[in-house]
Amino acid sequence: MTSVAKSDLTGRARLRAAALELFAEKGFEATSTRAVAARAGLSPALVTRHFGSKQGLREGVDAYVLERITEQLRQRAPEADLMASLGSASASVFGADPVLRGYLRHVLLEDSEASAALFGRLLAGARAEVRRLSETYGSADRPGGVGAGPDPEWASFQMLCIVLGPLLLEKVMQPHLRGPMFAPDVLAARSAANQRLLLRGYYGDYGHPEDEVGG
The missing domain is CATH 1.10.357.10 (Tetracycline Repressor, domain 2)
Incomplete structure (x- = not known):
């Protein structure tokens, strides 16, 4: 803009x-x-x-x-999944705009009805994406253990923590990074890492390397 x-x-x-x-x-x-x-x-x-x-x-x-x-x-392309679109939109909107990042950070961290309502809207979107991913990558022969798929209660919260964490913790994370954490190349690397984590986990095989969901 x-x-x-x-x-x-x-x-x-x-x-x-x-x-x-x-x-x-x-x-x-x-x-x-x-x-x-x-x-x-x-x-x-x-x-x-x-x-x-x-x-x-x-x-x-x-x-x-x-x-x-x-x-x-x-x-965004209409066939793109929600988290890929949100990740791309977040990078475009907040990546180069410290004012918008600061605003969202304050809103989400304050103890108010407005902050809870905003998080609720984000959570609803995350839940919809978890359902989509479960339908796409879920399997009836994975009853439990590593590779069993996301936890139905916590998966959406975990997804938001991954996506929003860098924005909320920007000031304390930045000193430990090699470059500005919202620079295009850093955003791309972080997004790719989030994609691998959301689909496959640290140790499980939730999907394939070429399948990406954004973040």
Whole structure:
């Protein structure tokens, strides 16, 4: 998505952009509507006019972020599986945008209804993908043990931990990596490793090396 200078945005869009930056830097609770207005170079009264309240402003930011992700997903091939599409969309949306990464990190780590709701939406998508993978790679002759397939209760949580872990732990992981963890080549290497892990596990044979699911 092409970057647009704040001076070229409408008042509503300028407030939303400023809120996104401040929520990413400080979190929702620590950010006041006055600070958002100051960052946007507008009157605090315009926050109420355009969004109704601080919560309304947050909802506007959430809608914008989700639309960015949805826009990237629409560009994926329709036959592509969900996790491959999510992995690719995440790389496109968040890979080069530390503000969006910071925002999502704050939202997911805060203790609020909004954070729980967002995780719930992500979990629903992960569960759908686990079902798809189980139907594709599952086998009736694998009753248990290594290679038996994903745990029905925990598999979706494990998948999200793999996909979201680098974003949530970026600041502590980065010092231990050779390059920026969201650089294209690092993203590609991590995605390939996630694909192998999700399909085959560390020691089992859940699939074939050429089969990939993203992450």
